[in-house]
Amino acid sequence: MSSNTLDKLPIGATATVTNVQGDPQLQQRILEMGVLPGVQVQVVRYAPLGDPIEIKVMGYSLSLRKAEAKHISVEVSS
Amino acid sequence: MTEAHRQDRHTVALMGNPNTGKSSLFSALTGTRQKIANFPGVTVEAKIGTTRFENSEITVIDLPGTYSLAARSPDERVATDALLGRIEGTPKPDGVIIVLDASSLDRNTYIATQVLEFGLPAVIALTMMDVAESRGISVDAKKLSEALGVPVVPINAPRGTGIADLKETLHRTLHHPGKVLELDYPEDFKRGVDTLHQELCDLGVKLGFKPVRPEALRLLVDGAGPFFDECEEVGGAEFTGKFFEIRERTAAGHSLSMVEAQTRYGAIGKWMQDVKQAEAREGRTKTDVVDGVLTHKFxxxxxxxxxxxxxxxxxxxxxxxxxxxxxxxxxxxxxxxxxxxxxxxxxxxxxxxxxxxxxxxxxxxxxxxxxxxxxxxxxxxxxxxxxxxxxxxxxxxxxxxxxxxxxxxxxxxxxxxxxxxxxxxxxxxxxxxxxxxxxxxxxxxRLPVYVLFIAAFVPxxxxxxxxxxxxxxxxxxxxxxxxxxxxxxxxxxxxxxxxxxxxxxxxxxxxxxxxxKAVGRVLYERGGSFVKRAGTIILAVTILVWAAGYFPQSDEIDAKYDAQLATLAEDSEEARSEIENARAGAHLENSYLGRVGHAIEPAVEPLGWDWRIGMAAIASFPAREVIVATLGTIFNLGGDQDEESATLREVVQNAERPNGSKLFNLATALSIMVFFALCAQCAATLAVMRRETNSWKWPIASFLYMTTLAYIGALVTFQVASALGG
Known part of the structure; x- marks a missing residue:
């Protein structure tokens, strides 16, 4: 188990969200899309140019920029 | 009249996330009986159509797909306003259909929890059951209905299944009062919402409407946004002072967005344990496989x-x-x-x-x-x-x-x-x-302009x-x-x-x-809306420029050329058309447009232009490709010139100023091309801009900005090219 932010995870990594911060508007958007503490996320891939990231959350695919992902704290499982 | 024969009318709002099959359902319900509802001051629109069930006529408002009712911009506020019937010219819904995608039900249910707090009679339309099944997820509609406290109808709009059932359920539901969904918010949060709701009700007279409790919740959580601005405007510092105090007390150092999201998703997570059965599947879904290629680095x-x-x-x-x-x-x-x-x-x-x-x-x-x-x-x-x-x-x-x-x-x-x-x-x-x-x-x-001048002046x-x-x-x-x-x-x-x-x-x-069907619908809508809305403005501008180039008709000019025709030594077709073309050119020079060309000559001189080019540029404001035909008329070739015509190319190459010097050279040609590259010479574009932004502000700004830029660009191009000896 190790703490990190979502933008630092390698492809294929699975993690549990521990906190979502950032500008109130951004934070709200992230939370509404189902990325909130206790939820499991998986990094599926990075875009060909290295940004944005695609993650799987709540059974669907969500794309977000690294700058946004860095506000999402996660705990990597195994 | 008996109860069964009475015609009753209802209005329902259609809501849900994007990509849920909401517009397919709207089409399945309303067929071709639909129109676009423009909302003032925002860039989003809704479609309105009608559907029948027995003796009822039900108006359906298809609101833009959204993940949440949180409103930080006027565009996002539209959904709430429409739901509460606060948009002028749009009927107030007495019920709502919430479309939920069964294949990502958790996230889809989020907005359902928000809408159901308004307490309107509601029906859930459950779509994409087949997609969910293909992923090993089975959704129990009955259990979902028990959890949310409203009827749930599985549908497949493209195949048309479940639509009749949905209509019948909706019809039945509309005749009963709705129920407010109660979620397990922390006590402090509930108290905060209640206190703010009371404050809003006190403000209600000045607001012009009676604020409902879910609005107080939104205001409390969202903080800033169009609703806050509205309240600030009528309530002033007295209101905002109380607001911030309530907000601070309720939050107590925590994030209210977090409280809301955790409460809603917390409830959803509990419900889903009963509603959803996920069978563990090995391997990747079809989408994963396709994405492996389509988003692959190479x-x-x-x-x-x-x-x-x-x-x-x-x-x-x-x-x-x-x-x-x-x-x-x-x-x-x-x-x-x-x-x-x-x-x-x-x-x-x-x-x-x-x-x-x-x-x-x-x-x-x-x-x-x-x-x-x-x-x-x-x-x-x-x-x-x-x-x-x-x-x-x-x-x-x-x-x-x-x-x-x-x-x-x-x-x-x-x-x-x-x-x-x-x-x-x-x-x-x-x-x-x-x-x-x-x-x-x-x-x-713009290509015809480039083609003409490049062929004529670039070696x-x-x-x-x-x-x-x-x-x-x-x-x-x-x-x-x-x-x-x-x-x-x-x-x-x-x-x-x-x-x-x-x-x-x-x-x-x-x-x-x-x-x-869906593709055809998009083509029909976009094509139709362009022709109808933009068409009127473009047509008006075109007629305006025609009139400027036609009037006043001078009898003197006609008399002069009639005389020439009468005294024509050799009556050939060629000689006649030469005179007719000269007549058209003379009329154009004498027209209001020609006079404007003369009037702006001092302004376009630094660009290397004379009045004829200036006039042609002005005549091209409705549609830039017109310049080729206008130049044809002005140089007495008749209006039927296109950029490939060798004659027009030769004529512009040889056109002279009154003092005998060549009108065009490479520098002039470049200056004209740069002007056309940058200028907003397209009435259709401006009309579409007005329509899409729902405001004249943007097309006017675009017009002024691009025209200024074009002028400066052409000026710099001509001066630099001339200095370099072009």
Whole structure:
């Protein structure tokens, strides 16, 4: 188990969200899309140019920029 | 009258996330009986249609798909306003259909929990059951219904199953009062909402409506936004003081967004344990496999480049023959009608004004339809979101989003479909910036201008055996627009259109086979809305310019040329048409347009132009490609010139100023081309801009900005090129 932010995870990594911060508007958007503490996320891939990231959350695919992902704290499982 | 025979009317709002099959359901319910409802002051619109059930007529309002009712911008506030019947001219819903995608039910249910707090009679339409099943997820509609306290009807709109059941359930539900969904918020939070609701009710008289409790919840959590602004305006510092105090007390150092999201998703998680049975499946879904290729570093980029090339080429080349057909048909119609009418103002108005004007509107239709054919197929397929995913990094450098790429690319063919294509951009400021930039992309209507002047004044020279100077200049002309667009984008996005954050949270929906019906619907809607709304403005402007170029008709000029005709030594067709062309040229010089040309001559002189070029540029404001025909008339060749005509090329090469010097040289030609590359000479673009932004502000700003830029660009080009001895 190790703490990190979502933008630092390698492809294929699975993690549990521990906190979502950032500008109130951004934070709200992230939370509404189902990325909130206790939820499991998986990094599926990075875009060909290295940004944005695609993650799987709540059974669907969500794309977000690294700058946004860095506000999402996660705990990597195994 | 018995109860059964009484005709009753209802209105329901259709709500849900994007990509849920909401518009398919709307079409299945309302068929072709639908119209667009424009909401004042916002850039989103809703569709309104009607459906029947027994003796009831039910009006359905299809609200824009959204993930949440949180409203930080007026566009996002529309859903709540429409739900509460606060939009003028749009009926107040007495019920709501919430569309939920069974294949990602957790996230879909989020907005359902928000809508159900309003307590309107509601029915859930459960879509994509087949997709869910293919992923090993089975959803129990009955248990979902028990959890949410409203009826749930599984439907498949494209196949038409469940629609009758949905209508019947809806009809039944509408005759009973709705129930407010109660969630387990922390006590402090509930108290905060209640206190704020009380404050809002006290403010109610001044607001002009009775605020409901869910609005208080939204205001408390969202903090800033259009509703807050409204309350601040009527309640002043007294209200905001209380508001911030309540908010601070309720939050007590925590994030209220977090409290809301955790309460809603907490409830959803509990319900789903009963509602959803997920069978553990090994392996990847079809979408995962396809994405492995389409978003792959190498293959994904290759497919993307190929797709973009295909779209661009098609708009460019497929539309050509169709445009020729339209052009030819309207030309023939003009000749035919003209042949039956007596010479005079009426004939000129009908032929040169109305018929040419309508033709000038319809000529854009092939490009619009071709672009939207691609966009509709790719959107329905789910590829558009991937294209945005691929391009986001590059576009974000200019403050734009990945979603801006396709509209801007299609701008190189035509700005009109490009502007209409910006609807896929969620963030309002990013969308406005993209709309503003689209006309800078060098559209196909600029090509005739480039072709004419490059062929006439740029020497044929080759470098390294394959680089042609004429080709380089043409390429440079395309680059002028992009070059001007980049700083414009940066200034806009850093300045007035600054988004505090431009969240690029984008759902990548699962791939689906495009449905011909859905694609056809998009083509029909976009084509129709362009012809109807933009058509009127373009036609009006075209007629205005026609009138300016036609009036006043001078009898003296006619007498002079009639005399010439009468004394014609040798009565040949050629000699006659020469005189007729000279007559047309003289009339144009004498017209109001010609006089304006003379009047602005001092202003265009530094660009290397004379009154004739100035006038032709002004006449080209409705549609820039008109310049070729106008130059034809002014140089007495008749109006039927096109850019390939050798005669027109020779005439512009040889045209002289009154003092005998050549009118055009390379510097003048470059200055004209740069002017046309940058200027907002397209009434259709401005009309579409007005329609898409729902305001005159943007087309006016675009017009002034681009025209100024064009003038400065042409000035600098001419002065520099002249100094270099061009």
């Amino acid at each position: 293959w994904g980029s290759l497919v993307f480049l190929f797709m973009m090339g295909l779209i661009f080429q098609s708009i460019y080349s497929w539309s050509g023959p169709l445009m020729d057909v339209i052009d030819g048909a309207f030309g023939a119609l003009g000749d035919w009608v003209g042949g039956m009418m007596a010479e005079g103002a009426l004939k000129s108005l009908v032929v040169d004004g109305v018929i040419a004007g309508v033709g000038g509107v319809l000529i854009f239709l092939p490009q619009i339809l071709i672009l939207f054919l691609f966009i509709a197929i790719l959107e329905d397929l789910g590829y558009m979101a991937r294209a945005a995913f691929l391009m986001d990094k590059i576009m974000s450098r200019f403050g734009l989003s990945g979603r801006s790429f396709i509209p801007l690319l299609s701008g190189f063919a035509c700005a009109i479909p490009a502007i209409m294509g910006t609807r896929v951009i969620e963030d309002r400021n990013t969308r406005l910036t993209t709309i503003f930039l689209a006309p800078f992309m060098s559209c196909s209507a 044929k020279q080759e470098y390294f055996g394959f680089l042609e100077l004429q080709g380089i200049v043409l390429f440079a002309m395309y680059f002028v627009g992009v070059f001007a667009a980049i700083p414009t984008a940066l200034v806009l996005k850093k300045g007035i259109l600054k988004s505090k954050v431009t969240p690029f949270l984008l759902e990548l929906p699962s791939y689906k086979m495009p449905r011909p």
